[in-house]
Amino acid sequence: MSKIRVLADHVANQIAAGEVVERPASVAKELVENSIDAGATRIAVEIESGGRRLLKISDDGEGMVRDDAVLAFERHATSKIHGSEDLAAIATLGFRGEALASIASVAKVELVTSTEGASIATRVTIEGGRMRNVKDAAHPRGTTIVVRDLFFNIPARRKFLRSEATETFHLTNLVTHYALAHPEIAFTFTNNGREVLRVTAAKDLRERAYQVFGEEFLSNLLEVSGGHPQVARISGYVSAPRDRRTSRDSQYLFVNRRFVRDRLIGRALSEGYRSILPYGVYPAALLFIETPLEEVDVNVHPAKTEVRFRRSGIGQRRLRATRDQRKSPRDGGRSKPGRYCRSGISRVRCCVRCYWSP
Ligand SMILES: Nc1ncnc2c1ncn2[C@@H]1O[C@H](COP(=O)(O)OP(=O)(O)O)[C@@H](O)[C@H]1O
Numbered sequence: 265m266s267k268i269r270v271l272a273d274h275v276a277n278q279i280a281a282g283e284v285v286e287r288p289a290s291v292a293k294e295l296v297e298n299s300i301d302a303g304a305t306r307i308a309v310e311i312e313s314g315g316r317r318l319l320k321i322s323d324d325g326e327g328m329v330r331d332d333a334v335l336a337f338e339r340h341a342t343s344k345i346h347g348s349e350d351l352a353a354i355a356t357l358g359f360r361g362e363a364l365a366s367i368a369s370v371a372k373v374e375l376v377t378s379t380e381g382a383s384i385a386t387r388v389t390i391e392g393g394r395m396r397n398v399k400d401a402a403h404p405r406g407t408t409i410v411v412r413d414l415f416f417n418i419p420a421r422r423k424f425l426r427s428e429a430t431e432t433f434h435l436t437n438l439v440t441h442y443a444l445a446h447p448e449i450a451f452t453f454t455n456n457g458r459e460v461l462r463v464t465a466a467k468d469l470r471e472r473a474y475q476v477f478g479e480e481f482l483s484n485l486l487e488v489s490g491g492h493p494q495v496a497r498i499s500g501y502v503s504a505p506r507d508r509r510t511s512r513d514s515q516y517l518f519v520n521r522r523f524v525r526d527r528l529i530g531r532a533l534s535e536g537y538r539s540i541l542p543y544g545v546y547p548a549a550l551l552f553i554e555t556p557l558e559e560v561d562v563n564v565h566p567a568k569t570e571v572r573f574r575r576s577g578i579g580q581r582r583l584r585a586t587r588d589q590r591k592s593p594r595d596g597g598r599s600k601p602g603r604y605c606r607s608g609i610s611r612v613r614c615c616v617r618c619y620w621s622p
């Protein structure tokens with residue numbers, strides 16, 4: 265007797281959800297990205313109980329007609345790419361058509377949406393991957409998605425969620441990231457009924473950083489810009505050496521306005537500060553890398569938080585070249601980079617001496 269079976273859709277979706285939906289912040293990430301892709305000028309994020317009980321994202325984007333609102337929850341249903349040739353140059357944040365199907369398979373979801381000029385909006389309710397109903401509703405142009413009781417049907421995963429404070433921290437970080445990457449969009453963030461962030465549309469990153477972090481943070485930042493037009497342009501801000509952080513939490517890295525965690529960029533940043541910051545201390549940074557779409561592969565991670573650069577070798581060679589110019593001064597630059605501190609006396613990355621008297 266044969267033993268291989270094709271999994272039912274809702275099981276396949278739950279499996280996919282294991283990769284896409286790690287915690288409330290990953291749900292919010294997908295929904296905020298959908299709003300941005302829909303051309304929203306205002307996005308409101310509301311959470312309760314660290315996003316486990318409720319996550320609500322509203323936008324004023326293009327919305328969906330009824331057929332699309334239903335189809336959106338199917339796996340691999342997307343309006344953003346048509347064929348494999350489009351994968352080479354993805355200009356939208358989403359494209360895998362998996363997020364809504366995954367989220368709906370592990371939560372209770374209600375979507376209300378309306379397009380420009382439509383006389384009536386559509387409400388779709390779906391629980392644990394099962395469509396409950398599709399009805400008329402009232403909603404201005406745009407979309408509101410409410411996600412309740414995340415992992416209600418997968419107790420094992422629910423148990424892995426961290427404390428309300430931790431999940432709220434991740435959500436706050438996430439909204440901050442998207443607010444920084446999109447100064448032209450107005451954002452609000454409400455936690456347990458209390459509004460914790462409200463930013464109106466800003467003219468540029470500087471104004472947005474001021475809205476989000478305040479004047480003191482901004483006055484410690486140095487503007488950077490550079491790069492190579494065919495490969496990548498870099499712009500943004502980095503902290504002055506006196507500003508010292510013990511984690512990378514204040515490093516905001518974006519590739520084509522997509523927030524990423526990238527080891528290559530993180531390392532390059534640390535490398536640049538190596539002679540001024542001791543080991544274990546990190547600069548703050550808001551760095552935007554703009555690269556031609558075909559130079560970067562965004563389809564290497566289910567949650568799209570990692571990217572691969574086609575010409576990462578160039579970056580690494582550049583990195584090495586700059587690093588080699590910074591050899592230890594005491595031995596005429598003969599020592600291996602990275603083995604001596606700036607004063608040339610310590611084998612650790614930086615000694616107490618150059619920390620205090622550079
Ligand atoms: N907030 C929204 N506004 C308008 N359309 C949306 C919104 N969210 C989702 N959609 C539509 O639903 C489709 C499926 O969404 P999703 O599952 O996130 O896949 P993807 O974003 O990868 O296409 C999108 O391609 C888009 O057409």
Ligand SMILES: [Mg+2]
Nearest residue numbers: 294298358363
């Ligand atoms: Mg999406």
